[in-house]
Amino acid sequence: MADIVFEDVSRVFPARDGKGEVAALRGVDLRIPEGELVVIVGPSGSGKSTLLDLLAGLDAPTGGRILLGGEPVTGPGLDRGVVFQQYALLPWRTARSNVELGLEAKGVDRRQRRERALEHLDLVGLSAFADHYPHELSGGMRQRVAIARSLAFDPEVLLMDEPFAALDAQTRERLQEELLGLWERTGKTIVFITHDIDEAVYLGRRVAVLTARPGRVTDVVEIAFGDRAAREDLRSDPEFARYRHRVWSLLHTRESDVDQEVVPVG
Ligand SMILES: Nc1ncnc2c1ncn2[C@@H]1O[C@H](COP(=O)(O)OP(=O)(O)OP(=O)(O)O)[C@@H](O)[C@H]1O
Numbered sequence: 001m002a003d004i005v006f007e008d009v010s011r012v013f014p015a016r017d018g019k020g021e022v023a024a025l026r027g028v029d030l031r032i033p034e035g036e037l038v039v040i041v042g043p044s045g046s047g048k049s050t051l052l053d054l055l056a057g058l059d060a061p062t063g064g065r066i067l068l069g070g071e072p073v074t075g076p077g078l079d080r081g082v083v084f085q086q087y088a089l090l091p092w093r094t095a096r097s098n099v100e101l102g103l104e105a106k107g108v109d110r111r112q113r114r115e116r117a118l119e120h121l122d123l124v125g126l127s128a129f130a131d132h133y134p135h136e137l138s139g140g141m142r143q144r145v146a147i148a149r150s151l152a153f154d155p156e157v158l159l160m161d162e163p164f165a166a167l168d169a170q171t172r173e174r175l176q177e178e179l180l181g182l183w184e185r186t187g188k189t190i191v192f193i194t195h196d197i198d199e200a201v202y203l204g205r206r207v208a209v210l211t212a213r214p215g216r217v218t219d220v221v222e223i224a225f226g227d228r229a230a231r232e233d234l235r236s237d238p239e240f241a242r243y244r245h246r247v248w249s250l251l252h253t254r255e256s257d258v259d260q261e262v263v264p265v266g
Pocket of ligand 1: 013014015016022023024042043044045046047048049050051195213
């Protein structure tokens with residue numbers, strides 16, 4: 001089972017002004033079962049991006065360890081696809097050719113690359129735009145291409161760092177809906193980072209709440225709406241408001257920890 005386990009994970013950076021240290025994460029414990037959609041929510045500066053970078057293998061913890069399928073994460077790998085806030089598409093490549101990128105790295109032959117790219121563009125509703133360049137696409141479409149690119153090389157885990165934050169509200173809601181559909185169809189493990197409580201409650205089957213810096217998981221809220229499809233406007237549902245309040249309360253419990261941001265050394 002490709003479960004993800006954070007065991008007492010810390011990440012301390014040297015302060016940018018050269019004086020002391022910044023503890024971005026301290027003692028993070030979290031288990032994410034395979035196939036789960038987990039949202040990690042936390043205030044600005046609580047170490048959300050740091051946590052995702054560690055899981056992506058783009059950075060290493062200064063304490064504790066992260067296991068994926070029982071193996072410690074020691075660097076980036078094709079078992080994890082990452083989608084960032086900025087689309088990170090290559091402007092000189094078409095949508096299809098951008099989706100093919102990861103497949104090239106995997107050594108997939110040309111014909112299969114093309115097929116897989118088109119299949120995944122279809123999955124995100126962009127078949128008709130395969131030959132368009134990023135500048136010819138809207139923000140939402142570009143982010144869909146980025147998602148298709150991450151899924152095309154069939155990673156076990158999809159890591160998403162505030163992927164919809166730069167989009168307008170309507171597009172964001174549409175992409176949230178699409179992401180849920182994608183998750184149901186593909187059964188991928190998805191770790192989604194956001195600072196937006198509504199987004200967390202709407203998407204997450206479990207919402208892990210980080211304290212203010214240094215980030216630590218205070219609680220994991222299980223979200224179970226029963227029959228989502230039966231509710232026309234889930235966000236207006238009283239149950240949604242209750243979950244929202246629960247997460248909000250957890251986010252506001254440990255703000256005094258901000259004082260610990262800089263720890264002098266020596
Ligand atoms: N390379 C670095 N060097 C020094 N400090 C860093 C470094 N990277 C992150 N930090 C600090 O670690 C803390 C957590 O940063 P991080 O970007 O992970 O938070 P975040 O929760 O993603 O914030 P936001 O929601 O604002 O993007 C911040 O105080 C940040 O300044």
